[in-house]
Amino acid sequence: MSRNRVPVRLAFALVLLALVPALLAWAGSPYLGRLAQVVLVAIVLTGALNLLVGTAGLLALDTVVFYGLGAYAAAILSVNAGTSFLTNVAVAVVLTSVVGAICGFALVRLTSIFFAVATMALAISFHTTVLNWGDLTRGPMGYRGIPPVSFFGHSVSGWLESYYVTAVFVLLALFVMHRVVHSFYGNAARAIREDEECALSLGLRTRLIRVQIYTLHAAITGAAGALYAHSNQFIGPDNFVIFESALVLTGVIVGGFGSLPGAVIGGVVMVLLPEALREVGNLRALLFGIVLFLSILFLPRGLFSEVRALALFRRDMPKSPWARRRPPP
Amino acid sequence: MSERLLQVRGLAKHFQGLRAVDDVSFDVARGELVGLIGPNGAGKTTLFNCVAGAIARTSGDVEFQGRSIAGLDPGRIARLGIARTYQNLRIFPDITVFDNVSAGAIGRLGISLFGTLIPGVGRKRDEAIADAALAALERFDLLSFADQPAGNLAYGQKKHLEIARALALQPTLLLLDEPAAGLNDTETGELASRLRALRDAGLTILLVEHDMPMVMRICDRIIVLDSGRKIAEGAPAAIRADTAVRAAYLGDEP
Numbered sequence: 001m002s003r004n005r006v007p008v009r010l011a012f013a014l015v016l017l018a019l020v021p022a023l024l025a026w027a028g029s030p031y032l033g034r035l036a037q038v039v040l041v042a043i044v045l046t047g048a049l050n051l052l053v054g055t056a057g058l059l060a061l062d063t064v065v066f067y068g069l070g071a072y073a074a075a076i077l078s079v080n081a082g083t084s085f086l087t088n089v090a091v092a093v094v095l096t097s098v099v100g101a102i103c104g105f106a107l108v109r110l111t112s113i114f115f116a117v118a119t120m121a122l123a124i125s126f127h128t129t130v131l132n133w134g135d136l137t138r139g140p141m142g143y144r145g146i147p148p149v150s151f152f153g154h155s156v157s158g159w160l161e162s163y164y165v166t167a168v169f170v171l172l173a174l175f176v177m178h179r180v181v182h183s184f185y186g187n188a189a190r191a192i193r194e195d196e197e198c199a200l201s202l203g204l205r206t207r208l209i210r211v212q213i214y215t216l217h218a219a220i221t222g223a224a225g226a227l228y229a230h231s232n233q234f235i236g237p238d239n240f241v242i243f244e245s246a247l248v249l250t251g252v253i254v255g256g257f258g259s260l261p262g263a264v265i266g267g268v269v270m271v272l273l274p275e276a277l278r279e280v281g282n283l284r285a286l287l288f289g290i291v292l293f294l295s296i297l298f299l300p301r302g303l304f305s306e307v308r309a310l311a312l313f314r315r316d317m318p319k320s321p322w323a324r325r326r327p328p329p
Numbered sequence: 330m331s332e333r334l335l336q337v338r339g340l341a342k343h344f345q346g347l348r349a350v351d352d353v354s355f356d357v358a359r360g361e362l363v364g365l366i367g368p369n370g371a372g373k374t375t376l377f378n379c380v381a382g383a384i385a386r387t388s389g390d391v392e393f394q395g396r397s398i399a400g401l402d403p404g405r406i407a408r409l410g411i412a413r414t415y416q417n418l419r420i421f422p423d424i425t426v427f428d429n430v431s432a433g434a435i436g437r438l439g440i441s442l443f444g445t446l447i448p449g450v451g452r453k454r455d456e457a458i459a460d461a462a463l464a465a466l467e468r469f470d471l472l473s474f475a476d477q478p479a480g481n482l483a484y485g486q487k488k489h490l491e492i493a494r495a496l497a498l499q500p501t502l503l504l505l506d507e508p509a510a511g512l513n514d515t516e517t518g519e520l521a522s523r524l525r526a527l528r529d530a531g532l533t534i535l536l537v538e539h540d541m542p543m544v545m546r547i548c549d550r551i552i553v554l555d556s557g558r559k560i561a562e563g564a565p566a567a568i569r570a571d572t573a574v575r576a577a578y579l580g581d582e583p
Contacts, residue, residue, distance in 0.1 A: 176446060184435055184458050185445035187424070191432035194421035201381060203407030203436030203498060212442045307478060310425070314476065 008312065009178075016040075016167045021160060033159030035275060037231060040163075040170045041224055043267035046251035047177045047260060048220040053249065054258030054306065055181055056213045057193030059112070061245040062103075062119035065126040066096045066218040068240035070225025075143035075235050076136065085150050085230055092226035093219050100218025101211060108210040111196070123242040130237045142236025149230045162231055169227055173220050174260070180216065181260045182313040189213055190258065254295050256302020259309035266303070334359040334533050335380070335502060340389035342375050349375040351557035352389070357502070357535055362528040364544040364565075365537045367554035368577055373537045374416055376554065377506055380535075381413045382406040393502065407436055412500035414491045416507045416537075422480030426471055427462060429479045429490060433497030434461035465497040469523065485516040489523075502533045509540040521547050545569065553577065 024033050045063055052060050070092035077083045077091060107118055130137045137143075149156040149165050156162050180186055192199040192206045200206050229235050247270055255266025273291060277284040301307070335357040342350040350372040357363050365373050378384040380391055382403040391399045398406050407413075412433070421429050438458055444451025466472045469489045474482060479490060488508055495503060508524075509517045521543045528534055528547075538544045544551060545565045553561040553568060555577040561568055568574055 179446050179448075180442070183445045183451075184431055184455055185440050185442060187428045187431050188435045188440050190424050190428065191421050191435075194423060195419055197383070198415070198419045198421075199432065199436075201383060201403045201407055201413055202433050202494065203404050204432065205404060205439075209440075216442070307423075310428075311476065 012174075013171055016171060017164070021163060021167075024163065025160060030159050033163055035271070037159075037163055037166045039268055039271045040166045041228055042248070042251065042271045043264050044170055044173045044224045045221060045248045046255060046263040046267035046270070047174060048217045048224070049248050050252045050255070050258065050260065050263035050266075051177060051180060051213055051220075052217040053252050054256075054263070055186055055193070056189045056210055058108070058210065058214070059116040059249075060119040060217075061116060061242060061249060062122045063221055063245040063248045064123050064240040064242060065103075065119075066100060066221035067225040067228070067244075068126055068130060069096050069099060070222030071229040071235045071239070072130065072137060072143075072225075073222075074226035074229040075146050078147050078230070079143055079145065085147075088230070089223055089226045092222045096222025096225075097215055097219040100215040100222075104211040104214030104218070108207055108214060120242065123245050127237060127241055130240060137237070140237060142234060142238075143229070144234050146229050146233045146235070148233060149227070166227065166231065169223070173223070174264070176216075176220065177260055177263075178313070180213075181258075182310070185209075250292060254292065254299075254302060256299075256305045256309070258306035259302060259304050261309050261312070262302045262304035262306070269303075332359045333357070334361075334394060335535070336390075336392040337376075337380065338390045338392070340376065340379055340391060341387045342372070342379050342384065343387045348557045350379065350386075350554075353554065353557070353559045354389075355552050355559065355562060357533060359501075359533055360528070360531055361549050362524065362534045362536065362547060364548035364551040365535060365554065366539070366541070366544055366551060366568075370556075371554040371577075372557040373554055374506055375557075377413065377504055377535075377537060381411060381504060404436075407498060407500075410498075410501035411504060412495035412498040412502075413504040414495050414506055414508060416510070418484075418487055418491060420479045420487055420490055420494070423478060425476050426479050426482065426490060427466065427475040430465050430471075430494045430497045431458055431462040433465070433494040434458040434499075437461070437498040437500075461497050461499055465493040468496065468527075469493040485512050488512060488516075489520070492523075496527075500532070502535065503527070505534060505536045505538075507537055507539060509538055509543055517543055 020036060024036055045067065049060065049063050052058050073092045073095050074088035077088050103122065107115060110118055131139055149162060156165055188204050189209055192204060192209060196206055251266035251270035252263055254269055255264070256262030274284060274288060277287050280287060333356045338354050340350055340353045341348065353376060365376070367373050375384070379386045382398070382401050386399055390397055393409060393411060398409065421432065435458055438454055438461070440454070441451060444454060466475055469492065471486065471490060471493055474486065479487065482490060492505065492508060509520055512520060517540060524534060524536070525547050536544070536548065548565055551563065551565055551568045552559060553574050560573045560577060561571045
């Protein structure tokens with residue numbers, strides 16, 4: 001076993017489960033507690049989109065589609081049928097997987113900008129559908145009174161408990177994404193991204209891998225949506241406008257295409273930066289834009305580049321002989 | 330003649346009026362190192378692409394291990410055991426040397442999302458992939474560059490990397506498209522001895538090449554194309570003496 005393997009992951013889990021809640025409890029501010037949760041959900045969204053945009057190289061703006069599908073599935077089920085939180089998350093995952101697989105099957109035939117435009121169309125039509133399918137979605141009113149997160153009859157109350165639920169969910173999602181990105185499966189996806197025709201000539205099942213990654217990104221995003229619906233207790237069409245997709249995509253870009261640690265950093269930055277700039281009022285959007293522009297100009301590979309991330313997690317490829325037989329430097 | 334691994338029968342590829350490959354037939358026996366030569370534009374690469382499935386043939390048939398592979402998609406052909414390299418280098422520049430080569434191993438051995446997600450399930454396959462990749466790197470002396478981004482390698486090493494990646498597929502037949510192009514004499518010599526070693530280890534190789542001394546030195550048999558047609562076939566010595574070949578390369582005598 002390599003030296004950096006356990007510490008990186010363990011340290012991250014400790015920060016998330018001990019350090020951050022301790023600081024939050026010390027600050028004792030529900031606002032900060034809520035903000036921490038928003039950050040955590042953003043991390044999952046950037047991480048999932050990074051699978052598609054970074055690792056598989058398919059520029060996409062469809063985060064809100066699956067985020068919204070998951071959220072609305074949870075809202076509609078819990079308000080109308082009174083189903084439990086865990087059931088709703090499971091339904092959201094299944095629903096977004098199925099829709100993701102179908103959309104993915106159709107979309108991965110496209111590449112580069114054509115793929116991006118198609119996912120943009122998907123995002124816009126999703127918003128329009130939610131807005132106008134009043135019978136199901138309650139249109140612009142959205143869903144109010146979604147019950148809070150609960151497990152086996154215990155309803156989660158208070159922001160600290162709620163934070164813990166989100167943190168555990170984030171760790172689970174990150175574990176899944178980590179397994180995919182830092183593996184031979186991730187290698188295959190990166191090879192396809194670099195040169196699809198050449199990857200095909202090596203016998204890689206390029207289309208299958210792309211559909212799988214699209215589906216996985218949809219399912220993770222959908223689960224995040226269900227969690228969001230229950231922790232926010234209100235959702236409306238405004239939560240799922242294409243601008244939100246763009247924000248998540250920006251997080252991926254700022255963090256670094258293809259880098260999972262980058263996506264985590266990107267998710268944090270994308271939530272905290274606008275919050276920090278709240279003071280300056282209307283200038284916020286402008287400052288935000290400038291920060292992004294500078295980040296892309298000076299750090300085109302992101303705050304934590306893919307190369308660095310892969311080097312950091314390289315030895316984590318499951319029991320690879322590579323780890324044992326590493327040549328001397 | 331020993332077992333025929335590859336049989337090309339009346340293969341033709343026409344681009345509108347241009348007959349890039351015109352009714353070409355030949356066999357490659359298991360364990361042979363066959364050179365495919367001809368002047369620029371003779372149709373060597375087109376022929377290659379037809380065999381590898383990268384472009385659709387106009388007519389004719391290609392049989393590999395007794396079954397027709399004409400019309401199959403390139404991924405399928407690769408998984409059946411035919412690996413190829415490209416004339417103009419096509420490595421994956423942004424990922425490491427090891428990851429480049431592992432892509433070839435993954436192509437042959439497959440990879441499953443389920444095995445990747447669930448700890449322990451895909452371990453056997455991961456180990457097989459890593460073994461194949463490491464063996465290919467070792468053969469081409471690239472092990473010490475394994476964790477470098479492939480784009481950082483010197484040109485000659487990139488050429489070797491591309492062959493190593495194809496080898497990681499553990500192919501039965503290796504198609505090499507001008508592996509010596511752009512290499513200096515030392516590197517070409519090194520390449521020649523490696524190809525010969527691969528052949529001696531039992532691999533069948535079909536080699537498109539412009540470097541005549543190398544082709545003459547290492548090939549068991551040579552096939553000559555000119556303007557899409559096969560004009561000669563035989564041992565290096567016979568090809569060297571062939572008048573039709575001389576005419577194709579140097580122009581007809583007046």
